Structure formats: C-alpha cells, structure tokens
Amino acid sequence: MSVESRTIANLKGQLSKFSGIISKRFSKPKQRLIKEILYGIQASKDVKLSNIVRTLREDQLLI
Incomplete structure (x- = not known):
C-alpha cells in the first residue's frame, strides 16, 4: 500500500467518523x-x- 493510498484511507476513515457523529x-x-x-x-x-x-466521478447529468 502506497503512502498516498494510506493517506486517502485515513482521510476517508476520519470523514466517516465525523459524518457519523x-x-x-x-x-x-x-x-x-x-x-x-x-x-x-x-x-x-x-x-x-x-x-x-465531477470529483467523485458520478454518472450524473450536469446542468
């Protein structure tokens, strides 16, 4: 696992915890x-x- 991957995983974990609160x-x-x-x-x-x-790369129509 690269440093970038660990950073992303750590960030997502922190955001999940915060959003859960x-x-x-x-x-x-x-x-x-x-x-x-x-x-x-x-x-x-x-x-x-x-x-x-755009950042999340969702398949949604943009107006």
Whole structure:
C-alpha cells in the first residue's frame, strides 16, 4: 500500500467518523449522502455540487 493510498484511507476513515457523529439522527441513506458530500467537498476543494460530482466521478447529468 502506497503512502498516498494510506493517506486517502485515513482521510476517508476520519470523514466517516465525523459524518457519523453529525448525522446520527438521520436515516442510513441520508447518512451516506452526508459522508459522500463531505468527502466530495474536501476532494474538490469546492462546495458547488457540479464540481463535487465531477470529483467523485458520478454518472450524473450536469446542468
């Protein structure tokens, strides 16, 4: 496992823990959305949804 892979895994773990804390009262799908949005914001360094989707490489139409 490369240093970059370990860093990414560590970051995802920290974001999962944080998102779990702030989304306890939500349903599982909403918890997953919060976790993915947080990761997308961090990865894209932007809060625009279109940039988050591009960063996550989701198959969604961008308007």
